[in-house]
Amino acid sequence: MARNGKFYLYVPITVPGNPRNVIAVAVADRPEGPFKDVLGKPLVGPGEAFFDPTVFVDDDGQAYLYWGNTKLWYVKLNEDMVSTSGPITQIAETPQDFQEGPWLYKRKGKYYMAFASTCCPEGIGYAMGDRPTGPWTYKGHVMDHNANATGNHPGIIDFMGSSYVFGFNYELNFADTPIHRERRSVTVTKMEYEADGTIKMLPWWDEKGVEPLKPLDPYARVEAETIAWTSRIKRDRDRPFRWVPGVKTARSDKVGMYVTRITDLNYIKVNRVDFGRSGAKRFTANVASESGGGSIELRLGSLDGRHLGTLPVAKTGGWDEWQQQSVLVSGATGTHDLYLVFRGSGDAPLFNFDHWTFSR
Numbered sequence: 001m002a003r004n005g006k007f008y009l010y011v012p013i014t015v016p017g018n019p020r021n022v023i024a025v026a027v028a029d030r031p032e033g034p035f036k037d038v039l040g041k042p043l044v045g046p047g048e049a050f051f052d053p054t055v056f057v058d059d060d061g062q063a064y065l066y067w068g069n070t071k072l073w074y075v076k077l078n079e080d081m082v083s084t085s086g087p088i089t090q091i092a093e094t095p096q097d098f099q100e101g102p103w104l105y106k107r108k109g110k111y112y113m114a115f116a117s118t119c120c121p122e123g124i125g126y127a128m129g130d131r132p133t134g135p136w137t138y139k140g141h142v143m144d145h146n147a148n149a150t151g152n153h154p155g156i157i158d159f160m161g162s163s164y165v166f167g168f169n170y171e172l173n174f175a176d177t178p179i180h181r182e183r184r185s186v187t188v189t190k191m192e193y194e195a196d197g198t199i200k201m202l203p204w205w206d207e208k209g210v211e212p213l214k215p216l217d218p219y220a221r222v223e224a225e226t227i228a229w230t231s232r233i234k235r236d237r238d239r240p241f242r243w244v245p246g247v248k249t250a251r252s253d254k255v256g257m258y259v260t261r262i263t264d265l266n267y268i269k270v271n272r273v274d275f276g277r278s279g280a281k282r283f284t285a286n287v288a289s290e291s292g293g294g295s296i297e298l299r300l301g302s303l304d305g306r307h308l309g310t311l312p313v314a315k316t317g318g319w320d321e322w323q324q325q326s327v328l329v330s331g332a333t334g335t336h337d338l339y340l341v342f343r344g345s346g347d348a349p350l351f352n353f354d355h356w357t358f359s360r
Contacts, residue, residue, distance in 0.1 A: 012051030101153030215274035280358035294350025
């Protein structure tokens, strides 16, 4: 939540050995942090099922903190966003089908309370009201219960003239990986309203998600963590397929956020990159490597698509010693999905990757 030039992160914390939880708040000067605990104590709690906080600031400036599991509570926040005003209040009539994960927002004078609907399986339900404190009238589902989900916490926003709902699609939950279950992957889809303000129910998440709202400009600096999809190529003719962790992000004092844990056959997909009619002539990447020996293979449209060029990544002297390295490319014209395929030997990390750009 952003307010008065600061960014506020509200988090539930489990009390060890106790079914009761607290909600704490951390503050940062930037949305990416670092966030600091400014209170040194809980903002609210402890209380049973005090988790899944959501924050909403109304048009009059009054802020509300909601949370809960099977029951729904709220408290007013002061303008400083780190202290409360008035008592903690439990909603007298919990909206029908409410499980957890409340999300409060306002549209055209009406208040909406979206939530994860009763588990399991979960869907996304919602209620409407005339005030931010209710009473809430259950209106149905944004997305119906589905056997693919043991959780579907919503986040709903308006952006560039359209409305979008975020939730969990569980694609990672069923991936062939030797780690624990309950791996929630986040997805998004466009949603629409009826004339009376109710929400048109959506089918289960598809594999497409949302088309990019505008093409990406490759001639401006693009952060390496700009990722539509990342995975590992599952074809390896030299040896049987073994699961290898995908790329991850990390932070450095020198460059901020960057992509790490890059190994052979990992790749990053970037949607709808507009190279223009004249096309690109050179690709430049800001990289760091203690070992060297890796490369970035550039392809259009698919993993086997048009090959633009390959950047050999030379040793830079350390995993946090950054250097811009470049290579000539050809064939990069028009608008396409771009695949950055990482190549190297073995399963050891090859290099770290901060940002990239093309030039004409």
